Amino acid sequence: MIPIATETEKKPSAVEVVKRQSHHLRGAITEELANDSATFTEASRQLLKFHGVYPQDDRDLRRSLRQAGKEPRHIMMVRARIPGGILSAEQYLTCDDVTSRYGGGSLRITTRQTFQFHYVLKSNLQSTIRELNAALVTTLNGCGDQARNVISCAEPMTGSAHEELACDRAALVTAIGAKTNAYQEIWLDGQKIAEDAQETEEPLYGDVYLPRKFKFGFALAGDNCVDIYSNDIGLVAHVDDGHISGYTLLAGGGMGRSAGVKATYARLASPLGFIPRGDLVPAALAALTVFRDFGNRSDRRFARLKYLLDDRGLVWFRDEVASRLDHPLAAPRPLLWQRAEDHLGWNSQGDGHWYLGLFVENGRITDGHEGTLKSALRTIVERWRPEVHLTTQQNIILAGFLPKDRSAVETVLKAAGVRLPWEVSKTRRNAMACVGLPTCGLAVADSERALPQLLPAFEALFNDLGLGDDDISIRMTGCSNGCARPYISDIAFVGRSLGKYDVLLGGDFLGTRLNQIYQELVPMDQIYASVAPVIAAFAAERRDHERFGDFCVRVGLERLREMAVSPASGNPRP
Numbered sequence: 345m346i347p348i349a350t351e352t353e354k355k356p357s358a359v360e361v362v363k364r365q366s367h368h369l370r371g372a373i374t375e376e377l378a379n380d381s382a383t384f385t386e387a388s389r390q391l392l393k394f395h396g397v398y399p400q401d402d403r404d405l406r407r408s409l410r411q412a413g414k415e416p417r418h419i420m421m422v423r424a425r426i427p428g429g430i431l432s433a434e435q436y437l438t439c440d441d442v443t444s445r446y447g448g449g450s451l452r453i454t455t456r457q458t459f460q461f462h463y464v465l466k467s468n469l470q471s472t473i474r475e476l477n478a479a480l481v482t483t484l485n486g487c488g489d490q491a492r493n494v495i496s497c498a499e500p501m502t503g504s505a506h507e508e509l510a511c512d513r514a515a516l517v518t519a520i521g522a523k524t525n526a527y528q529e530i531w532l533d534g535q536k537i538a539e540d541a542q543e544t545e546e547p548l549y550g551d552v553y554l555p556r557k558f559k560f561g562f563a564l565a566g567d568n569c570v571d572i573y574s575n576d577i578g579l580v581a582h583v584d585d586g587h588i589s590g591y592t593l594l595a596g597g598g599m600g601r602s603a604g605v606k607a608t609y610a611r612l613a614s615p616l617g618f619i620p621r622g623d624l625v626p627a628a629l630a631a632l633t634v635f636r637d638f639g640n641r642s643d644r645r646f647a648r649l650k651y652l653l654d655d656r657g658l659v660w661f662r663d664e665v666a667s668r669l670d671h672p673l674a675a676p677r678p679l680l681w682q683r684a685e686d687h688l689g690w691n692s693q694g695d696g697h698w699y700l701g702l703f704v705e706n707g708r709i710t711d712g713h714e715g716t717l718k719s720a721l722r723t724i725v726e727r728w729r730p731e732v733h734l735t736t737q738q739n740i741i742l743a744g745f746l747p748k749d750r751s752a753v754e755t756v757l758k759a760a761g762v763r764l765p766w767e768v769s770k771t772r773r774n775a776m777a778c779v780g781l782p783t784c785g786l787a788v789a790d791s792e793r794a795l796p797q798l799l800p801a802f803e804a805l806f807n808d809l810g811l812g813d814d815d816i817s818i819r820m821t822g823c824s825n826g827c828a829r830p831y832i833s834d835i836a837f838v839g840r841s842l843g844k845y846d847v848l849l850g851g852d853f854l855g856t857r858l859n860q861i862y863q864e865l866v867p868m869d870q871i872y873a874s875v876a877p878v879i880a881a882f883a884a885e886r887r888d889h890e891r892f893g894d895f896c897v898r899v900g901l902e903r904l905r906e907m908a909v910s911p912a913s914g915n916p917r918p
Contacts, residue, residue, distance in 0.1 A: 354642035362387045363489065363552045368524040368545045369394045377530070382418040382466055394490060394553070395527060396423045396483025397469065404782040420464040421783060422447070422472055423486035427517045428496045428510070428562075429457030429734030431481070433725050436732040438479035440722055446472045450718065452779065453707035453738045455828055456559070457495045458486065462783050473531040484527045489554045491520040491632060495570050496562035498735040499687045500743035502695040505564065505583045512581075512588070512624050513562055519625050520560070520632065522549060548629070548636075555639030556647035558632055565592075565677075568684040570736045571829050571855040573597050573612040576649040577631050579624065582677055590620040592676045595631060595661060596653040599826030602645055603840055610831035610858055611650040614658055616665070617673025630668035634661060681854045685815060686737040688765035688773065690750060698750060699733075699743040702757075703768045706777045706792045707738030715761030723756050738776055771803045774815060774853075776829070780822025780839065787822030789839025794868060795820040798837075801872045802879075809883035815853045816892045820845075831858050834893045835875060843868050847875060849904060850896035857893065860901055863908070877907040 362371070371391045376384050384392060389399050401416035409416055424439070431439070439459050443451050448463030464472050473483055485492065494517050496509065524545055546553070561575035565582050572578040578594035597613030619627045631649075638656070640647045653661050666672045688701035704717065711718045724742060725732065728749060733741040745753060757764060765773070778784070780791030799818070806812050819833040824846075830836035832855050836848040844865045851859035866874050881904075882895045896904060 356641050357644055357647075359390050359489070359644065360552055360641050362390045366391050368526050368551070369522070370524075370526040370530070373526075374530050374534075377466070377470060382415065384466075391488075394484070394488030394522065395531065396425065396473075396486030397421070398423070398487065398785070399466075400783050400785050402463075402782050403785075403787075418466065419462070419783070420466060420469055422461040422464050422469070422476075422483055423454070424459045424461075424476060424481050424483050425485045425493045426458040426481065426734065427494045428513055429498050429736075431732040431734070433729040433732065435479045435481055436725050437722065438475065439481065440718070440725075442472055442475050450708055450710035453704060453709065453734050453740065455707075455736055455738060455776065455778075456493045457498065457734045457736050458493045459734070460779070462779075470531055477532060482527075484524075485520075485522055487557075489556050490522055490549060491554075491558045491560060494520075494560045494562070495575075495736050497564055497567055497569055497687075498733040498741055499567075499569075499691075500693055500699050500731060500733055500741060502693055504587050505581065508588045508621070509562060509564065509581050512579075512621065515625050516560065516628055519629060520548070522546065522553075548633075550636075552641070554632075554636050555641045556644060558635060558649065559598075560628065565679060566682045568681045568855045569686055571684075571832060573855055574599050574829050574832065575613060576635070577628060578613050579628070580679060582618075588621050590618055591624055591627075592616075592618050592679060593627060593631070593673070594676075595658075596650040598648050598650045599829050599831055600648065601824050601826065601831075603824040603838075603846075605645055608645055609650075610826060611654075612832070612856070612858060614653070615676035615679070616658070616662055618675060618677050619673065623669065626669055627665065627673075630665045631661075633668065634664045638664075681856065684854045685774070686735050686739050687741060688739060693743060696746075697743070698745045698747060699730075699741050700745065700750075700753060701735070701739060701741045701765060703763070703765050703773055704739050705772070706775075706795065708792065709740070715763070717760065717762050720757050720760035720762050723760075724753055727756075728753070769803050769806075770813060770815060771806050771818070772799055775799060775818045775820075776833075777820040778822055778827040780820075784822060786825055787839060788841055789822045789843060789845060790868075791820045791822040791828070791837075791839060795837075797868075798871060805872075805876055805879060809880060811879070811883055814892065817851070817853050832856075833859065834891075834896075835859075837866075837871055840865050845871060847871065849875075849878065849901075850893050852893045853891055857897070859893070859896075862901060862904060874908055878904050881907050 373388050376388050383399050398421040401418050405417050443461050446464050446468040447461035452460040559575045560577050561570050562579045563570050563572040574597045580592040581588045593616040594613035595616040599610050601608040635649045709718050730742040730744045777791040777795040780787040817833040818835045819828045819830040820837040821828050821830050822839040833851045837845040847863045847866050848859040849862040
């Protein structure tokens with residue numbers, strides 16, 4: 345076991361105490377599962393995150409239930425860990441079955457390539473997790489102060505480089521996973537597992553795990569469909585002569601911030617160094633254990649790698665990583681990104697098979713008034729048994745079709761009222777929202793329910809201005825934590841209070857630049873009017889091949905704000 349640094353002189357946060365006293369994430373979860381309460385105590389709520397569970401309540405009902413003197417409607421969100429977002433046909437069907445029985449009838453694709461199951465009752469929690477595990481889908485490491493789901497480009501291509509990246513991802517997932525026996529004891533068979541006195545249950549994480557969450561992501565150089573700079577550690581694969589020669593490490597990315605705490609901020613990862621392929625796992629573990637040993641354990645608002653890196657410096661962090669590798673890091677290789685859009689539509693896999701990338705609005709797979717996507721996907725998966733890939737842009741890829749299957753697959757989707765990717769505007773395809781209200785406990789505003797109300801006006805505006813074929817990303821979140829990665833989009837709406845949002849402009853569609861706050865606390869019904877004049881100015885004043893975010897940076901925030909208050913614009917600033 346790598347020694348874990350002693351506590352700093354500052355008093356550890358309450359969560360640190362809970363972790364240390366939990367006996368490797370056991371706590372009183374088993375006992376509380378058996379009681380009559382519809383929810384859990386605060387200590388168990390903290391530990392449940394490590395098991396992939398967030399206790400929540402239906403916030404649409406909170407006030408009326410309180411006024412009636414009743415308890416909130418307690419529900420659970422269960423998040424799976426699906427490395428690279430890859431599921432077999434059987435695993436996908438199990439997820440579909442589980443959400444139909446226990447999860448409110450819809451599957452939610454997250455921006456980290458996994459599924460969330462909402463509206464699970466406490467009484468169904470153990471059955472939900474057991475049935476997922478029977479299909480080899482775990483929820484351990486889905487949340488909590490540990491390395492989360494490892495993401496990578498979802499394109500299901502054949503060839504040496506893609507196969508090598510898949511092997512490297514699998515090796516990393518094995519190395520960083522929690523080893524506690526608590527998960528099996530609590531959720532699967534209830535049997536206590538004898539511990540070997542010569543071994544520790546958590547050789548990597550110890551008794552207190554990480555100061556907070558930690559995110560790894562993989563990308564192939566040139567394709568930034570995963571927003572690689574938003575990860576604590578980004579691993580960019582370089583391909584030479586058809587094989588991965590090594591990875592450029594990026595360190596210190598993170599989207600979360602607290603709107604009321606100015607010292608918190610979103611950050612893009614910084615180039616750290618280049619490592620040969622054989623050093624991937626040791627280098628990743630070195631970076632993670634530096635954070636484990638030196639990260640902030642007294643104030644969770646600053647318990648992320650980005651703050652440690654900025655506090656100690658990039659050179660210090662590089663030296664710490666190198667010392668644990670026993671050799672210095674080579675200089676990072678230059679990175680040039682050609683694309684960042686998701687892999688939608690029909691594409692050849694390179695082996696005679698084809699994959700179909702389908703747009704899923706805000707990642708919600710459901711049957712509703714706009715089509716029965718959930719039923720159509722089940723029909724396709726049952727009939728053709730494709731491999732299923734979830735993407736970090738909340739879409740889904742079905743892989744392994746023969747050319748002769750394509751027409752029949754499209755027929756199933758059209759009969760279900762599902763729009764094919766080429767029938768969806770770029771405006772909508774490039775938009776993302778987090779879940780927000782009513783289930784997320786952190787949300788202060790709507791997002792998944794609000795963004796579809798805004799998009800038709802933007803679609804019409806882009807088309808009227810001749811921008812319909814431009815890649816302009818719009819993202820919305822219900823709070824400042826940034827789950828939909830709003831801080832690197834061209835246009836972002838970040839919830840600040842009920843019905844009001846900060847509007848940010850000037851990100852980069854390729855995911856390499858943070859945007860900036862343009863207007864604060866804009867009411868929902870004034871968002872379109874606040875941004876429309878800027879979009880119109882871009883259409884009129886853009887330079888050759890200039891992107892929207894680049895235009896906003898070139899013109900500057902003050903000029904953009906002047907556009908919004910210009911009488912000629914007809915759109916007064918809110």
